[in-house]
Amino acid sequence: MAKDISKAVIRRLPRYFRYLGELMEEGVERISSKDLSERMHVTASQIRQDLNNFGGFGQQGYGYNVEFLYEEIGKILGLTRRHPMIVIGTGHLGQAIANYVKFEKLGFLIIGLFDVDPEVVGSKVRGIPVLPVTDLQTFLETHEVEIAALTMPKDAAESVVSTLTGNGIRAIWNFAHVDLDVDDMVVENVHLSDSLMELSYRILQSE
Amino acid sequence: MAKDISKAVIRRLPRYFRYLGELMEEGVERISSKDLSERMHVTASQIRQDLNNFGGFGQQGYGYNVEFLYEEIGKILGLTRRHPMIVIGTGHLGQAIANYVKFEKLGFLIIGLFDVDPEVVGSKVRGIPVLPVTDLQTFLETHEVEIAALTMPKDAAESVVSTLTGNGIRAIWNFAHVDLDVDDMVVENVHLSDSLMELSYRILQSE
């Protein structure tokens, strides 16, 4: 499969998904690309262009059925299946992720938590016991894990990556302050400080 | 001021800053756009093009002085000055931000923490007492705050925005699951779930 859809389009899909979800909550049944474009502050043309990468979801003269489009985008994003996930590093950020109910609704299920600190090992977050990272290898051999979220300092992150490779993990959601790049693995680097620096730049510009 | 630098360029600046910081730690004194491009997995051309938006920081036949370039990019990003910041919502994510020492090094100083929950009000995070959101207005009148980080549910976020406007706040770093859009304010929306959905899409593609 996989015609090459541009990265820009993919980055917009979750946003469409979110707005459609809101429309559903509001009980809106159908929407035209024009009305949606006004809500989202993008052009109607872009919306139609984006969606048509994946198929003709609309109907001339009618627009798009909100629920149908929501479901379709969900499918495209892979939200119809389970995504077993572990979190390595149970500091505040790790716990924030583990506690995020919204992720669970989207199919991302936390099935394991790991930490190096013997102080926190043994405690529980949302009923899930925190295991020592030394148990990681065994855990991966006995559980199917798709995504590993890394929420620890960069040096620790780099060393844990080798344990993750070759153990069935498909993707790394990396919050450590390095750009991880691992063969045969999908890596999404989230750099909160980058986002803060961009904010800072924009403040300077706005003066 | 402000010639229009494209958003794509700005998004790359923090990354350059990070790599230059690493080079400094490694004791590297100078680097050519070619060598840097290999480290960063971008083209040398792009690096030179990006930097020349802001000035000629390099030298023909020599390359770029790492420390000089690091400082210059820091200046461009506004990291040479203090950015007093408050965090509204002291759940795990709020605490993660409040505890992030790296932000402090970049000039982002947490000077206030707020929460609605009477249970946590009065407790301290890194020595900073958590105040009730009802004190927010008064706090803003008596303290100079540049950035407000919002780490609470979206409904609460939308209602707190009105308190923020007109009280000197320059920017909102928004983690709530809405795209906030406030007049005369710089807003950076960080949607962790969007990032996770993109990851999910890419897993599907990689099959």
Place this chain on the structure above:
DNA sequence: TAGATTGTTAATCGATTAACAATC
């Protein structure tokens, strides 16, 4: 049917890459 709105092609705009003269 007439009106609305899509899907899609064509035109424009912007960003990335290539190339090379300038120069340290």
Place this chain on the structure above:
DNA sequence: TAGATTGTTAATCGATTAACAATC
């Protein structure tokens, strides 16, 4: 000086917007 590498212009590539025929 010769070699290296920048700054910058020109060429290419990709993404966004405009336009409109197709069609519900």
